[in-house]
Amino acid sequence: MHKITYLDEDEKRIDKYLSKVLDISRTQVQKMIDSELVFVDGKIVKSNYILKMNQKIEYELLEPKKIDLTPENLNIEIIYQDKNVAVIYKPKGMVVHPAAGNYDKTLVNGLLYSLDELSTINGVIRPGIVHRIDKDTTGLLLVAKNDKAHTSLSNQLKNKTIRRVYYALVHGIILENNGIINAPIGRDPKNRLKYKVIEGGKESITTFHVIERFKDYTFIECVLKTGRTHQIRVHMDYIGHSIFGDPLYSKSSKGRENGQYLHAGIIGYLDPETKEYKEFSYPLPPYFETKLNELRGKKK
Secondary structure, three states, rough: EEEEOOOOOOOOHHHHHHHHHOOOHHHEEEHHOOOOOOOOOOOOOOOEEEEEOOOOEEEEOOOOOOOOOOOOOOOOEEEOOOOEEEEEEOOOOOOOEEEEEEEEOOOHHHHHHHHHOOOOOOOOOEEEEOOOOOOOOOOEEEEEHHHHHHHHHHHHHHOOOEEEEEEEEEEEOOOOOEEEOOOEEEEEEOOOOOOEEEOOOOOOEEEEEEEEOOOEEEEEEEEEOOOOOOOHHHHHHHOOOOOOOOOOOOOOOOOHHHOOEEEEEEEEEEEEOOOOEEEOOOOOHHHHHHHHHHHOOOOO
């Protein structure tokens, strides 16, 4: 049984709360509750049960059908690792964790081969996975090697103390040198594959800094203050500067053969054990640099 202490001052329904903290759908939570796998202060509850401060929650996750994930030698590039955390580079085109119809050649398959230990908090499908980046986004990810480290990193994400810096090439010329986009994001009611700025969405904050301007494009640095799905892609489209190559949010078809030009270049965190701040960086992938050189008039 997994255990959580409810520490929010606001009273919330247990299905909504568990859906948020476990990053699973309310339907999955409700199935757990219906299967009597969720207890509050030792008692079975219903989906509409209202949680109160300091109550103890115990739960078992309902796994999807039994899946045996195969460790695969995918040449995962490990930038750094110790006994608690690994910092890895995810290339373009690689999915982070398995999902329906896609159970091999994911980052998790590679991690199972390359690392001797992974946290179990997210179950058998997402061992070690603390946060994600999209399939065609490149860059750095933190991986937890044990549950204690996973809890620490998850709390750092929640408290907005993990530093995540992205680099993006966007359509149009951004006139401001710096900006803050504070606009709530939720699922697009007209397209379930997309997200959008929407009333009632989750708090979402992105800051950006212009690095270089070109004739029709701008190269920027973005810092995530929150970590919503597709956050940078949605926010940049919201202000009229969608990411070059983005197949979902950009109206232009240019550059789509490489997916969105978005790279998670810097990540910093507090060591779960020593509390020392550690930061790592990774250069832009070659196709990204090539495009920038084209725009600079230095096409090779």
